[in-house]
Every structure is written in C-alpha cells, then in structure tokens.
Amino acid sequence: MIEVEHLSVGYDADGKKQIALHDVSLTVPQGTVCAVIGPSGCGKSTLMKVVAGLIKNYQGTVRIGGRPVNPQKMKIGFMPQNYGLLPWKTVGENICLGCRIKGEKAKDLAARTKALCARLGIAGLEKRYPHELSGGQQQRVGLARAFLLRPDILLMDEPFSALDAITREEMQEVFLSLWQENHITTMLVTHYVEEALYLGQRIALMSANPGFVQEIIENPLAGNAAERQQPEFFAMGQSLREKIREMGGRS
Numbered sequence: 001m002i003e004v005e006h007l008s009v010g011y012d013a014d015g016k017k018q019i020a021l022h023d024v025s026l027t028v029p030q031g032t033v034c035a036v037i038g039p040s041g042c043g044k045s046t047l048m049k050v051v052a053g054l055i056k057n058y059q060g061t062v063r064i065g066g067r068p069v070n071p072q073k074m075k076i077g078f079m080p081q082n083y084g085l086l087p088w089k090t091v092g093e094n095i096c097l098g099c100r101i102k103g104e105k106a107k108d109l110a111a112r113t114k115a116l117c118a119r120l121g122i123a124g125l126e127k128r129y130p131h132e133l134s135g136g137q138q139q140r141v142g143l144a145r146a147f148l149l150r151p152d153i154l155l156m157d158e159p160f161s162a163l164d165a166i167t168r169e170e171m172q173e174v175f176l177s178l179w180q181e182n183h184i185t186t187m188l189v190t191h192y193v194e195e196a197l198y199l200g201q202r203i204a205l206m207s208a209n210p211g212f213v214q215e216i217i218e219n220p221l222a223g224n225a226a227e228r229q230q231p232e233f234f235a236m237g238q239s240l241r242e243k244i245r246e247m248g249g250r251s
C-alpha cells in the first residue's frame with residue numbers, strides 16, 4: 001500500500017520558491033492500480049519522484065507498506081517518462097539492471113528474462129543498445145525491467161504516451177496481463193482519460209497551480225476489455241474529460 005499524507009513540495013526556481021504540490025493526500029491500496037491524471041504541470045511527475053524516493057525535500061508523510069520510503073531497502077520499480085534506459089548498456093543489461101543492483105546473479109535471471117522478452121515481443125533484441133530500438137521497443141524494455149524486479153510497488157510516469165494509438169492499446173494489454181499475474185501496487189501517471197479508466201481501479205484527478213488532488217474516483221470499469229466498448233465507459237470518460245477541462249487542462 002502507498003500512503004501519501006499532506007504532501008507539499010516546492011522547487012527553487014528563478015530565485016524564488018515555486019510550490020509544485022500542495023497538501024496532497026492519496027492512498028493506493030495493496031494490489032491495485034491508481035491512475036493519476038491532471039493538466040500539464042500539476043505535479044504528477046513530482047509526486048512519482050517523491051514516492052520513488054528521488055525527491056527527499058518535502059513536507060508531509062509518504063509510506064510504502066507502512067514504512068517510510070527507502071529505495072535501498074525496498075524494491076521500487078520506476079519507469080520514468082524517458083523509460084530510464086542506460087544508453088551504454090545493452091537491452092539485456094538494462095532489463096536486469098534493477099535486479100543486479102539488488103544483488104541477484106545474472107545466471108539466476110536468464111530464464112525469467114528470456115520468458116519476459118518473449119512475452120513482450122522483444123526476444124532477440126537483448127544484445128542491441130537502446131538507440132537501436134524503436135520508441136515502442138524501448139518502452140517494452142522498460143516494462144520488462146520493471147516486472148523482472150518483482151517490485152514491492154510500481155511507479156509508471158506516462159509509460160505509453162510516446163506511442164501511436166494502436167501500439168498504446170497493445171501495450172496497455174501487455175501491462176494488464178503482466179499486472180494480473182502479480183497484482184503489484186501501482187501508481188500510473190497518464191494524460192489519456194481512456195488509459196486511466198482502463199487501467200486504474202482508482203483515479204486521482206489532480207488540479208494545477210499548485211497541484212493538489214481534486215477528486216478520487218473509484219472505477220469499477222478497470223481491467224475489463226469488454227467494458228471499453230460499453231456506453232458506461234464512454235460516459236465516464238466524458239465526465240472525466242469535462243472535469244479536466246473545467247480545471248483548465250486538456251485531455
């Protein structure tokens with residue numbers, strides 16, 4: 001479970017303090033996906049970086065499984081906006097990176113890596129470097145790395161945003177099928193309303209300037225492909241879009 005209570009974060013910019021998040025409270029129950037959606041600049045990435053333990057200077061409380069965030073002791077799978085692949089490491093090395101940092105041996109990871117690559121459609125690319133892959137393939141490598149780690153929590157910052165609509169839907173399916181095996185507690189930032197509705201059992205709607213959680217929406221439609229074509233899904237999407245527009249954002 002991820003618990004964020006009264007979180008405020010400011011940046012020093014242009015010689016003054018700029019507040020990025022103000023009094024944000026949000027809980028992601030164990031084994032669920034929470035989609036975070038809101039206008040550009042409302043602090044979604046900042047929130048992810050705090051939960052990932054990358055930003056330490058904040059006010060409020062952030063806990064993972066009831067304990068303060070500690071990336072050294074916890075397994076935190078983080079897929080940042082640019083997928084976080086190291087350009088000087090091969091695909092295979094990138095996939096194993098998180099596990100290797102946690103002390104797992106390369107030979108113990110081989111079979112699982114191979115199975116994940118096959119599952120994600122990137123088998124045979126293990127010896128290439130990230131710049132030799134398409135954007136979609138890089139995202140698959142990022143997903144493989146995140147799931148190989150078997151993390152305590154998974155944080156994904158706009159994981160499918162650079163993809164065309166068809167590939168994005170394919171990747172959402174791949175993510176869901178992997179997620180359904182492990183039910184990793186996941187926080188997923190997106191600016192696609194349909195993605196939030198399809199993947200998030202809970203949707204946190206954020207508003208900007210400074211960012212705070214405007215509304216938490218429980219979403220019974222998540223994870224069910226058949227629901228995607230139902231009038232209820234469209235109606236909920238329409239309502240979410242309306243709310244985001246009212247806050248001055250685009251969706």
Ligand SMILES: Nc1ncnc2c1ncn2[C@@H]1O[C@H](COP(=O)(O)OP(=O)(O)OP(=O)(O)O)[C@@H](O)[C@H]1O
Pocket residue numbers: 011012013018019020039040041042043044045046047
């Ligand atoms: N390192 C930084 N220094 C100063 N200000 C920053 C820094 N990082 C982010 N900000 C500011 O904090 C606010 C929140 O940024 P953040 O990237 O968290 O928003 P976001 O919701 O993820 O945006 P987007 O949807 O465009 O990716 C913005 O006003 C941004 O300009």
